[in-house]
Amino acid sequence: MKNRSLLIILGIITVIAGFFAILNPVAGSIAVTLLTGWLFLLIGILQIVATFRETDWSHRLWSLLLAVLAILAGISLLANPLAGVISLTYLLAILFVVSGVFKIVASLAMEAGNWKWMVLLSGLLSLGLGILIFANFAQAALTTLGLLLGLQLISDGASMLGLAMASRQLGRG
Numbered sequence: 001m002k003n004r005s006l007l008i009i010l011g012i013i014t015v016i017a018g019f020f021a022i023l024n025p026v027a028g029s030i031a032v033t034l035l036t037g038w039l040f041l042l043i044g045i046l047q048i049v050a051t052f053r054e055t056d057w058s059h060r061l062w063s064l065l066l067a068v069l070a071i072l073a074g075i076s077l078l079a080n081p082l083a084g085v086i087s088l089t090y091l092l093a094i095l096f097v098v099s100g101v102f103k104i105v106a107s108l109a110m111e112a113g114n115w116k117w118m119v120l121l122s123g124l125l126s127l128g129l130g131i132l133i134f135a136n137f138a139q140a141a142l143t144t145l146g147l148l149l150g151l152q153l154i155s156d157g158a159s160m161l162g163l164a165m166a167s168r169q170l171g172r173g
Contacts, residue, residue, distance in 0.1 A: 004164045007160045007161070007163055007164035007167070008160075008161060010160050011159075011160030011161035011164060012157065012161070014154075014156050015154050015161070017157075018149075018152070018153030018154035018156075019154065021149045021153060022147060022154075024146065025144075025145075025147045025150065026142050028145065028147070028150055029085045029143060029145035029146035030081050030082070030085060031146070031149065032085075032088070032145040032149050033077055033081045033084040033088055036077055036084070036088060037075070037076070037078035037081070037084065038078065039074070040074030041074030041075065043074075044070030044072075044074060045071065047070060048067040050063070051064050085141060089133065092133065092144065092145070092148075093129075093130045093134050093137070093144075096133065097126075097127055097131065098130075099123075099126045100124065100125070100128070100129075100130055102123070103119055103122050103123030103126060104120060104123035104124065104127065106119055106123070107119035107123055108120075
């Protein structure tokens with residue numbers, strides 16, 4: 001009973017937060033950038049701690065370099081979030097294009113079957129999103145991350161509400 005109520009509350013809050021991110025995608029994009037900056041900073045600090053706790057010295061230099069790189073990336077995103085929004089949107093567009101091409105190639109290599117079309121469709125959607133971001137980069141840079149954050153929050157909130165309702169039905173059966 002308590003978990004179901006908590007899921008309902010979290011689901012409603014998450015859906016509302018998603019709508020706010022969609023209604024103000026620039027603020028959502030900045031929030032994503034700041035969160036990413038803090039995560040990179042935390043990961044870098046934890047990586048340094050892990051590096052000095054390691055007894056094998058053969059990989060310490062690479063581990064330390066990766067930690068410093070993560071810390072510098074975090075500081076950069078936190079110090080200049082607008083530039084970070086542009087950088088992260090650019091990386092996201094590249095990720096969409098590359099993953100789209102890989103999925104299309106993978107679908108063409110698959111044997112004919114029920115799921116081949118889903119892989120192909122996913123690849124075409126990813127490729128299309130990447131091209132769309134690049135084609136309209138000046139406007140997309142400030143809003144894409146916030147819109148994606150909003151959609152993800154709404155999806156997560158709906159999932160939480162669905163789980164809460166499903167647990168309610170299971171509790172009665």
